[in-house]
Amino acid sequence: MTYRAAEDRYDTLEYRRAGDSGLVLPALSFGLWQRFGTDQPYAARREIVLRAFDLGISHFDNADRYGPPHRAAQQFFGEVLRRDLAPYRDELILSTKAGNPIGASPYLKGGSRKSLLTSLEHSLRDLGTDHVDIFYSHSPDPATPLEETVGALVSAVRQGKALYAGVSNYAPERTHEAAGLLRAAGVPLLVHQPRYSVFDRRPEQSGLLDLAAEDGFGLVVYSPLAQGLLTDKYLDGIPAGARALHSEFLKPDAIDDTYRARARALNDLARGRGQTLAQLALQWVLRRPQVTSAIVGASSAWQLEHNVRALDFPPLSDAELALIDEHGLPDLVPLPGRKP
Incomplete structure (x- = not known):
């Protein structure tokens, strides 16, 4: 069936400028990190991606490592682009990443010129x-x-x-050095992609938020829902089929009594505002002016629509922010593993 994008796709979703650049990105971007490999049905993946675009999400985040197997998520998106989204290519922001290991060869990992530019050629194909x-x-x-x-x-x-350059998972000092080198070459650093959530405050604690304002780049944050810990999924234990039972990035021991007590308190706050914990968590990261966009994934179109509605709620009050700080201290909540 021929896809035709929704006419009202730009009517509701907020767009934000990436640092000091001229580029704007949707407040929510769509990531293909997990559940977009060959182990998931093609039709279900396609439905989610097309629904994202209909909702105004024009930025799709990928990497050579995403699958399984590695590169599968990019190959999937390439098929959707060819079959459905080709007429809208000029409206899409496509990003990819290279440098994390995707094979045994020394040329399939690391930050060398060989590794990065060879990976980019494969990603374009x-x-x-x-x-x-x-x-x-x-x-x-x-x-x-x-x-x-x-x-x-x-x-x-x-x-x-590539039209713009970015870095991901860099410490502030190395980010500042990279930004200076890029600026000197006439290719300013557009964005940094760190992990950031109520349960992971490192961009605040390390000074990365301040550095973004100083060096003029935006933040496109990943794992704003802490791999599902900032949803109501695990409030009463680990349900059958949950990610924590099979993911290398979220282990069952993260879901302990301390986590449940704090997540329930945050969930109560969200319910008092008429929203879910996931919507509260997204709203929390997006309150920062340095955050250009938060990357979300989804296992269904309904879940995606639910996340987008996070933008509909009133701003968090000082009292609510203080309560979030009380129950979201990252040193008291086990964090999921690092991004691949």
């Missing part, structure tokens, strides 16, 4: 497009000079294979 809009160094590589990693990002932009 996977996606079936001649450029991505944002190309990230997925993680810092201490074994590679930062100048080499930054030089690869600059080359990608100068060659027209």
Whole structure:
């Protein structure tokens, strides 16, 4: 059946400027990190992606590592792009990342010029497009000079294979250095992608939020729902089929009595506002002006629609923010593992 995008797709979702750039991104972006590999039905994945675009989510976040197997999420999106979204390519922001391990070869990991630019070539073929809009160094590589990693990002932009450069999972000091090198090359750092949530305050504690304002880049944050810990899914234990039973990024021991007590208190606050815990958690990260967009995933179109409605609620009051701080202290809540 021929897809035709919703006419009202830009009517409700807020768009935000990425740092000091001219680019705006939707307040919610869609990530294909999990559940978009070949282990999930194609039709279900397609339905979610197309519904995201109909809701105004024009930014789709990918990486060479996403699957399973590696690259499968990009290959899936490339098929949807070819079959359904090709007429709307100019309205899409496609991002991909390289540098995290995707194989045994030394050239399939790290921040070398060889690794990053070879991966980008594969990603362009996977996606079936001649450029991505944002190309990230997925993680810092201490074994590679930062100048080499930054030089690869600059080359990608100068060659027209990426429009903007980004970094992910970089500490503030290395981010500041990368931003300076990119600026000197005439390719300013557009965005940094860190993990940030009520249960993970490192962007605040490390000074990354302040640095974003200083260096003029935006933050596109991932795991704003802490792998499901900031939903009502685990308030009464671990249900059958839940992610915590089979994910390498969320283990059952994270769901302990301390977590449940704090999550229930946050859930009570959300219910008092007429929203869910997930909607509260999304609203919380988006309150920061440095946060350009929060990446969400979804296992269904309904779940995606539910997350988008987080933008409909009134701002959090000082008293509500204080209560969130009381029950969301990250050193008291076990955190999921790092992003792949």
